[in-house]
Amino acid sequence: MPTIDIKKHDLDGLIGKKLSLSALEKHLMLAKAELKEYIEETDDLKVELSDSNRPDLWSAEGIARQIRIALSGKPEVYDFFKHGRKATREIRVSKAMKSVRPYIAACTASGIRMNDDVLTQMIQSQDKLAEIFGRKRTTVSIGIYELDRIMFPVDYRLAEPSSLSFIPLGMEEKLTLAEILERHPKGIAYGGIVKPFPQYPVLIDSMGHVLSFPPIINSREIGEVKPQTRNVLIEVTGTDLRMTMLTLNILAVSFYDRGAELEPVKVTYPYSTEFGKVVAFPVNTAGKFKVPLATFSAGLGENVALTDVKKRLESYGHIVSAARGQVAVTVAPYRDDIMHPMDLVEDYAISRGYDSFEPVMPQQSTVGSLSRLELLSDTIRGHLVGSGFQEIMSNILCSREELEDSLQPGEQLVEVDNVMSLAYSVLRHRVIPSLLNVEAVSSKAFYPHRIFEAGEVAVFDQSAIMGSRTDLNLAALISHPGANFSEMHSSLDVLLYYLGLEYKLEPSGHALFIPGRCGKIIAADAELGFIGEVRPELLERRQIAMPCAAFEITLNGALRLLIKN
Amino acid sequence: MTTSELQKLLESFHPLEHKVLLSFDREGALSASDILTRSGLDESRLDMASGWLQSKGLLDVKDESVTSLVSLTEAGKEYLQKGTPEMRIINALKEGKQFTVKDIIQSWGMDPSEVSSAVGALKEDNAVRIVQGGVLEDTIGLVLVLPSYESIGKLLRAVSEGEPADLASFPADQRAAIQANFHKRGKSKGIFRITEKKNRSYTLTDDGKELLRLIKERGVVTEEASALTPEMLKQGTWKNKKFRAYNIALNPPRQSIGRKHPYKEFLDFVKYKFIGMGFEEMRGPLVESEFWDMDALFMPQFHPARNIHDVYFVKNPIAAKEIEEPFGKRVAAAHKDGGKTGSTGWRYAFDLDRAKRLILRSQGTAVSARTLASGPKIPGKYFSIARCFRYDAVDATHAPDFYQVEGIVLGAYINFKTLLGLLKLFGQEIAKAGEFQFRPAYFPFTEPSVELHVKHPELGWMELGGAGIFRPEVTKPLGVDVPVIAWGLGLDRMAMVALGIQDIRDLFSRDLDFVRTKKIQLNK
Missing domain, CATH: 1.10.10 (Arc Repressor Mutant, subunit A)
Known part of the structure; x- marks a missing residue:
């Protein structure tokens, strides 16, 4: 989740009070934020935010707002959401946008007292919202422009990649849309979003000047905000209307907090949306909830007073009225994360402070236990440790190469589709290859080697709902100059004797073992596993210069037999 | 040397030294060949014993002559x-x-x-x-x-x-x-080979003579034994034997023993703690559907909350055959408009095909979701130590697969304060912590959510885990109507400290010597 940079003096200015670092750290908990670093010389704060569902907090303005409200105890009211005047500026959406990037929301902010801090926060906020909330600009992207250079109405439409051209931000020359995707760093980074379409989205004003090529890049002429800029157009495009609107609301509120004047922009859609065809943005999408006091008391584990709930929720930013044993809450317009009354219970607890709640030890009495499989595994581990075996633990995700030569004819592996590294591209299907990995790097460890692992494996199984099943397998391996079948058989024999499993060995062939020195372990007609002397080819391939014998059994299978008995 | 010093020397006398010393009369020098004849030793043992005696100042080399020996080539x-x-x-x-x-x-x-x-x-x-x-x-x-x-x-x-x-x-x-x-x-x-052979003759030093006198004076013990044998016990001959004292300062030979893996020992400790606290173990599959790993946990399919971590997808088959009903339908409704959970939902069209997509389990909470859907005990407590996979580049802090310790507590009286109480119990029992801090946190599937920070005796302040009360959007569709605490503990750092390692990959080391020798310091 995002980590953002803020100048402390800027944050203090927005809060309206100079906070000590320790007071700040405490107050940051209100925003589920953590102070990572403060560099005194440069006045730089590094703050990490954990709530991916509260993008309004990913800026100096957002964090300051949450703290400012807590200090004042009063929610802040954003009147500009109630449009007094009709929107005079218009963006017209063309029909073709519906299948490419259907939604746009916009408003204007004027009278901005621009300085370095404001500009830095504006750019950072834009970046975090588009990258994280907008999933690398796929669902949401943002453009901010010099308002005074735009002649409305503005068209949001598609254009031919190779015919339309403009000078993009950060470049000196005119490029076509196609060239931008090829040559501009942002085009290279985000081009994948529009490439599937034959034509690309653009915003063009009535004079034919290009504002931007969403979600890739603004034009240098109109879309560059400078320290002397006072009036801007804020525009958000996206694939999800609610996320698009929320992003605009967050930006609008932040400009407002900095003293700007907000005015609506009318967007005309040729297709219907959840909010109609003609929408004047910003729109307050805030939810309204009626929650009985009992929900708070039950959720928190103590009786709370209605007035207290009202007070705490207000000092967290909600507009609250309380009457007849319930609160009516109007959520702040920059938030869209309240879906259930429990969300308000949490807001209450955060607002009051988690440390104000006395932990109560859970009194309910329950019986602790291990699964039968884990119990069996523990019994066997104890037995093998007592027989002089060293326990091993291995990774389950590994390379195909490690497993390939132990595959039986027709046997398949569970494979990863989005492979990052070939070293971690399949799940192991048995444990012996993991033990051979140990032998491959442990020739210097003094002999004899007697090792085992009881661990999970993924068995490819076309008939299973999930296409595979997870088994718990046990494998043991011995390695020393005289390691052989008979010694390994003794270990298996005494283990199965104590488990109470009668078994027999049936001569068999196996990819892992020397022909004629390998057997299937059969118990009550079920195949439990196999035992044998490891093939020299396999040892040579792993540069193991010591004979090895091994066995592997399924503990799920063993457990089934034990339960039946 | 004083008599007591000589006595002490005698205590640790090796049988070979005895034999050499006893072949001397009190006067005169003896040649090596004479000693060989008298003591019945062979040449290499005489060399060894005379070396020891010389270093103890009991024997001197008197004379060294060279003999030329002829043999046939x-x-x-x-x-x-x-x-x-x-x-x-x-x-x-x-x-x-x-x-x-x-x-x-x-x-x-x-x-x-x-x-x-x-x-x-x-x-x-x-x-x-x-x-x-x-x-x-x-x-x-x-x-x-x-x-x-x-x-x-x-x-x-x-x-x-x-x-x-x-x-x-x-x-x-x-x-x-x-x-x-x-x-x-x-x-x-x-046709002849001539080899030269050094021939020494030895004399006893004054200390040597005195020691010989002491040996003869004591007289009784004629033979020192290096080990007690069954025959000695059977025949009672041990009564006439003196057992040579060992040099116990020497390093013993190394032994190969059977042993639990040190990390597993740590996890066993955790496991037994949970059983002690009344938790029942739960298990789940390594390969999961997105449904159980994320959708059932109310992580929206097309929302940034889903990006909390990236996952490994399975290549074949790519999707589960089906999603168990009625869970599929109910979870879809919870996402769409809240269904019967009292929530607004995420307000989007839930994609059942996406839910079927198979992945490697990315969080232990998937096991909790399955347990909720399986008709758990109420009240009930469950835990799992589950292997999980994250799509991260592997380095000293990221293992390709790792354990998550997670669980749930179900009951009519579960609330925020009992959540804090449970976390405090974990801190005391597992990290031996005396001080706690509860911080607001965010997890897509819990509300309220909390992070537990504890003051560990060795590590100082650390985040021990995250927890919360499952959102009704999680529990209700899975058929559970009581509040449920969901918790997860981050124990790898504690394990690494207990094992004294810096690289997380060493938890699953392949180096047998490393695994054999690593000790584990459990803060029991």
């Missing part, structure tokens, strides 16, 4: 059997045979250089000459030199009988002959 042994080349030629001539040098080489199986040097010597002594056709012929001179050639044969016999014989014991002329045949023919072809 391989060639010498062959000549002893077949005769020297010269005698073989002389004998053949005496028998009246006619032959050339070439004949000797071709039919007698002798080395050309051997033949030419033998013929050369005989010619020089005027014992043979070469006539027309290269044929050898004896001369009158042969009679004069014959005894000297015959004497070599006798000498070979004499040496072989006394082998290795002292060079000094031979008469002067034979000594000369030996030396001539040692030098003249060089090492490879020589």
Whole structure:
């Protein structure tokens, strides 16, 4: 989740009070934020935010707002959401946008007292919202422009990649849309979003000047905000209307907090949306909830007073009225994360402070236990440790190469589709290859080697709902100059004797073992596993210069037999 | 040395040292060979024991002489059997045979250089000459030199009988002959080998004499035993034995033992803690559907909350055959508009195909979701130690797969305060923490959510885990109507400290020596 940079003096200015670092750290908990670093010389704060569902907090303005409200105890009211005047500026959406990037929301902010801090926060906020909330600009992207250079109405439409051209931000020359995707760093980074379409989205004003090529890049002429800029157009495009609107609301509120004047922009859609065809943005999408006091008391584990709930929720930013044993809450317009009354219970607890709640030890009495499989595994581990075996633990995700030569004819592996590294591209299907990995790097460890692992494996199984099943397998391996079948058989024999499993060995062939020195372990007609002397080819391939014998059994299978008995 | 110092020395006397010391009379020097005879030791043991005695200041080397010992070389042994080349030629001539040098080489199986040097010597002594056709012929001179050639044969016999014989014991002329045949023919072809042997004689020092006196005075113990044997016990002979004291400061030989893996030992400790706190173990599959790993946990399919971590997708098959009903339908409704959970939902069209997509389990909470859907006990407590996979580049802080310790607590009286109480219990039991801090946190599936920070005795303040009360959007669709605490603990850092390692990959080290020798410090 995002980590953002803020100048402390800027944050203090927005809060309206100079906070000590320790007071700040405490107050940051209100925003589920953590102070990572403060560099005194440069006045730089590094703050990490954990709530991916509260993008309004990913800026100096957002964090300051949450703290400012807590200090004042009063929610802040954003009147500009109630449009007094009709929107005079218009963006017209063309029909073709519906299948490419259907939604746009916009408003204007004027009278901005621009300085370095404001500009830095504006750019950072834009970046975090588009990258994280907008999933690398796929669902949401943002453009901010010099308002005074735009002649409305503005068209949001598609254009031919190779015919339309403009000078993009950060470049000196005119490029076509196609060239931008090829040559501009942002085009290279985000081009994948529009490439599937034959034509690309653009915003063009009535004079034919290009504002931007969403979600890739603004034009240098109109879309560059400078320290002397006072009036801007804020525009958000996206694939999800609610996320698009929320992003605009967050930006609008932040400009407002900095003293700007907000005015609506009318967007005309040729297709219907959840909010109609003609929408004047910003729109307050805030939810309204009626929650009985009992929900708070039950959720928190103590009786709370209605007035207290009202007070705490207000000092967290909600507009609250309380009457007849319930609160009516109007959520702040920059938030869209309240879906259930429990969300308000949490807001209450955060607002009051988690440390104000006395932990109560859970009194309910329950019986602790291990699964039968884990119990069996523990019994066997104890037995093998007592027989002089060293326990091993291995990774389950590994390379195909490690497993390939132990595959039986027709046997398949569970494979990863989005492979990052070939070293971690399949799940192991048995444990012996993991033990051979140990032998491959442990020739210097003094002999004899007697090792085992009881661990999970993924068995490819076309008939299973999930296409595979997870088994718990046990494998043991011995390695020393005289390691052989008979010694390994003794270990298996005494283990199965104590488990109470009668078994027999049936001569068999196996990819892992020397022909004629390998057997299937059969118990009550079920195949439990196999035992044998490891093939020299396999040892040579792993540069193991010591004979090895091994066995592997399924503990799920063993457990089934034990339960039946 | 004082008598008590000598007594002490005697305590740790090795049987070999005893034997050497006892072969001395009080006076006089003894040669090594005398000691060998008297003590019955072999040479290497005498060397060992005399070394020890010298280092203890009990024995001195008095005299060192060198003996030259003569033995036969391989060639010498062959000549002893077949005769020297010269005698073989002389004998053949005496028998009246006619032959050339070439004949000797071709039919007698002798080395050309051997033949030419033998013929050369005989010619020089005027014992043979070469006539027309290269044929050898004896001369009158042969009679004069014959005894000297015959004497070599006798000498070979004499040496072989006394082998290795002292060079000094031979008469002067034979000594000369030996030396001539040692030098003249060089090492490879020589028929005698002369080796030098150092012969020492030893005397006891004053301390040595005193110690010998003490041994004789004590008299009773004639034999020291190095080990108690079953025979001694059976026959009672141990009563007359003295057991040599060991040097117990020596390092013992290494042993290979059977042992639990140290990380597993740590996890066992955690496991038993949870059983002690009344938790029941739950298990789940390594390969999960997105449904159980994320959708059932109310993580929206197309929302940034889903990006909290990236996952590994399975290649074949790519999707589960089905989503268990009624859970599929109910979870879809919760996402879409809240269904019957009292929530607004995420307000989007839930994609059932996406839910079927198979992945490697990315969080232990998937196991909790399955348990909720399986009709759990109420009240009930469950835990799992589940292997999970994250799509991260592997490095010292990211393992390709790792364990998550997670669980749930179900009950009608579950609330925020009991959540804090449970976390406090975990902090006390598992991290032995005395101080706690609860911080607001965010998890897509819990509300309220909390992070537990504890003051660990060794690590200082650390985040021990995250927890919360499952959102009704999670529990209700899975058929659970009581509040449920969901918790997860981050124990890898504690495990790494307990094991004394810095690289998380070492938790699953392949190095047997590492696994055998790593100790685990459990803060029990």
